[in-house]
Amino acid sequence: MKIILVSRDALLLGLLLAQLPAIAILLSRLLRGPGRYPPLLPKAPTPEQLGTVSIVVPTLNEAERLTPCLVGLSRQSYEVREILVVDSHSSDSTPALVKAAQQADPRFRLMNDDPLPSDWVGRPWALHHGFLSSAEKSDWVLGIDADTQPQPGLVASLLATALDEGYDLISLAPQFLLKYPGELLLHPALLMTLVYRFGPAGETENRPERVMANGQCFFCRRSQLVQIGGYTVARRSFCDDVTLVRAIAAQGGRVAFLDGANVLKVRMYEGAAETWREWGRSLDLKDAASPSQIWGDWLLLLAVQGLPIPIVLLLLSHVLGGTATLTTLAAFSLNLLLVLIRIGLNFAIAPSCDRTQSNSAWLFWLSPLADPIAVLRIFLSSIQTPKQWRGRNYGVRSGE
Template sequence: MALVLLLLQIPAVAILLSRLLRGPTRHPPLQPQKPSPELLGKVSIVVPTLNEAERIGPCLASLSQQSYEVREVLVVDSRSQDGTPDLVKRAGQADPRFRLLTDDPLPPGWVGRPWALHTGFIESSEQSDWVLGVDADTYLNPGLVSSLVKTAIAEGYDILSLAPQFILKYPGELWLQPALLMTLVYRFGPAGETNNSVERVMANGQCFLSRRSVLAALGGYSSARNSFCDDVTLARHAAAQGAKVGFFDGSKLLKVRMYEGAAETWREWGRSLDLKDAAARGQIWGDLWLLAAVQGLPIPLTLILLSWISLGMGSLPVVAALSLNLGLLVMRIGLLWAIAPSYDLTQAKAAWLFWLSPLADPLAVLRIFLSSTQTSIQWRGRSYTQA
């Protein structure tokens, strides 16, 4: 049995190390930058909304703080029933760059978010060279848009998105959310990795910048119309067409309060973390094997192997398997320290639970497995069934 475990885990560990060891050469975190005259009016921002009244306020305020590089902010609402449009109209009274749009009824084959983004792209000014998609749960630090556009221009990126700093508050999410985030790190490496193949390209739709010309060539968001991870689907489609796509650390530029508590984190974030809409079936199952081998199994296997040794079953394969899994646990704790800057715990209750998040790893891997096999999805009052 110990030999079987070693055969299962050693190749996965080798793959993981090959990804993580590229971390020191990754692109450094982006810093806020001041705009310069050549950026005047070059960016259209699109914000898709559906019943976001409880959390869109900070986002609207932060968008108003962006400088003259922003030509317009198009908030595309999907007939919210909670007063979201009123908040947008109020923001528009203070900042004329805001414009409220209502998208048409959802066409067959489209998911709500990419449809709203597609509507915003179509309605945006052709005088803008860049289109920036922003989610309603985000807070943009001053200088974000300028930094993003200047980096894209200087380094030749056609699409550039940012990994945020996550705001965590409640005990359950403090324990679970970092373990779910780690599933992305294990599969795709850290944000800022610049050498991923097309099938390993990552993106984040919470802050997703694209050249307008590239979006036009791709048919807007139509290539991701039926995807629940439309950001990654669109980014990989663009990369396959020859676009240069980047995914950088934006923890100094962007904050996000995604979900309230562990239950919502499990239910809502888990719906898209598997990225099955953007990957071939073989890649999905390969990722599940890797996650099980290097993240899901080390804690239970360590306990089992220690019990075997205590019972006098300490053969060489058992000791080797135990050493391997203890090494994976040490690596996991080190990675927790590495991702700590990606979290804002200033509002957290029982912040110490963040440091116990490795104990949630088996649950996080289980969530990815369940999501990978799920076909019926509900989101914000809408029901979808994937073929």
């Protein structure tokens, strides 16, 4: 029995020594939260902003979720010169929906991108095509995904913020529309992996290799895209948004990842299975990071997000039964603190998760229980290369 206790204490001591620096890193990021840039609010454009923005929407068989995006874009004001929908030869009614929108709003223009080159991923290829086809008189280009629901005043708010703060690029963290029980548990846990690694949205002090972005709403100064060659730097990336923003930041561009919950909603995936499969496989960000960063971040997640709840549950009986050693009590207390921090952060991200369309909204508050699964998903994504994305098969890409 004494040997077992010594062995357990040795394991727990090793765990504590690994967790303490990880906790210090986590707290250094979270404590910057109160000073972050405030959430964007809807704004109205000013006359000098007339026609300064071109919008590019890449589509491929998006008929089931495209309409709210088209409606939201049509409600943007005169700062939007054109809305280019770059369709990758959809086989559903996506083109018909865009043509119908064009009848009501002539700013919409439907086009097809060229056949996908072997060294490109579909999404950055469509965005690159739209950028090259957009009006040179537009000072800004907004790439926006088909699953988004832009709110009135979105583009004007982006434009005003960029001009007031001197940003060359802004991307937004949206408000996620959650419906089904599984995604109410899994989605917040996956979202938290980003908060733990990069801090909250609105944090603007990260180094170029640590900046975050969200390609669902990617607002960039045209001159920056021209300077970097459009989307070519991200042509082979399955996280093209982060790849591109880090390349622009590395060249001196001023970039920001801000809270856009008030101006942008998104319905990403239907249910836990699709959330696990589609979102989970790009959250490792391996196409935009070095191996040391990928695995360093994963070890951080394991220490502060994946292990705390299992450890608390495993040690609870020893603590309650009075058989806990000093090392056991220290490990239990430290991991209980991490669990409490995670529960507190659930309150912090609650405004970013719209649960009004769900009959099981209460499950959101149990999402910390899915943290070990979320950390496992990041690990699996880190050791795998996507072979299929948005209906396209990629196989093994050259150079890998």
